Amino acid sequence: MQQSNAYVITFSVILTIVLGLLLSGTAEVLKPIQKKAEALDTKKQILGAVVSSDEIRKMKAEEIDAFYESRISSKVVNIKGDEVTEQDGVAVTAESVDVGRNYKKAPEDRLYPVFIFHKEGNQDAAEAYILPVYGAGLWDNIWGYVALQTDLNTIEGVTFAHAGETPGLGARITSGDVQARFEGKKVFDEGGNLASVAMQKGEGKDYSGDPHKVDGLSGATITAVGVNNMLQAYLGHYKAYLEKVKSNQDAMALN
Template sequence: MQQSNTYIIVYSAVLTIILGLLLSGSAQVLGPWQQEAIALDKKKQIMGAVISAEEIAVMTPEQVNQFYSNNIASTVVDINGEEITEGGVTAEKVEVAKDYKKPADQRAYPVYIFHAEGNPNEVKSYIFPLYGAGLWDAIWGYIALDTDMNTIGGITLAHAAETPGLGARITEGEVQARYVGKQIFDESGELVAVQMMKGEGKDYSSDLHKVDGMSGATITGNGVNNMLKAYLSHYEAYIKAKSSQSAVAGL
């Protein structure tokens, strides 16, 4: 039987409202779970700069949270290296991707401090977020510096849409391992970071500031280089302050 136009309009409107309510309700129910999953993934990426991916892979969510709570402290600094103590800002609340759109001197910079279990005073390394642009979309990661504030202890890299088998290889452990032991300052104390070179298959083991590249992924490699240099420069005041403190403590 043919329905009137009024019936069809009312039926469509009611159906739209019902579906809208169902979607809204689902978002309300699933929202906290999604936020927990995002927070858990972030903790894994931070931890990945200081412990192996294999160790993290076998951890339950509860174990990840426990390890993070027992071994990772955090603070937030400005571009001058001064801690931000006002406004209730915490490292975990800072959204680096959103702050990336602001001028560098207006951003909040999280610092994660890896320490001996249960002892924040026994610092093992400092972990700094990274964010930049790859070939197709955003790239990001975390870099850990040893307490000399110069030697790279580990790095995790991730991407939104780099090419599989090419730029997407920045997520591979073998590529990330190339950075371990490299240094971000040269002999004169200038911040030079670490450069991923063009091409692949060369030996840069004797060069503290270069790593082998990825075949067919020069633009992604350049994005990683730019990201490293930019974010390490944003943290440079904090890094040098901590380096000076470590030098004094060692006297």
């Protein structure tokens, strides 16, 4: 029997409302799970700058959480290197700072998280300072973490991630062999000026003798340039903070 137009329209509206409520309810139920998964992934990326990826892969989620809590402390600073504990009357933590959202602001208006990797069993002794970085690749945003040794100059390790770089080309910034090229490189020159570390055009050359150069990505020059710009910019944004930490280290060494 053919239904009237009013019946069809009413049925469609009711079905749309019911499905919408079901989808909305499902999204609300899944939101805490998604946030927990995102937080775990962020911890993996932070730790990946100072711990081997093989070691992290062997850990269960609860082990990663426990390791992070026992070895990482954090703070937030501004571009002047001053610590920030609240903004607009709201408490601020490094874990709560959305680096991607901050990237849309002017550098002087951003918040800059700092993650400090401590020696096992000694929260007063730092082993590395881990700094988030963010930028633009070929197709979308790229980001990562740079760990500096306690000299605040030598790179302990890096992790890079991307939203949409080309598989097998720009997406290789996430591979261990590419990230390992940055280990041991220097971000400041002998005069204390920011020199950063830059991927070179092409691939297959040996830059082991140059403290500020690493091999590039064949077929992914624009992504490599994006990584270079990202590192240059964010290491510059953290420069005042690093200088303050270094100054404090020198003062303590004299006492």
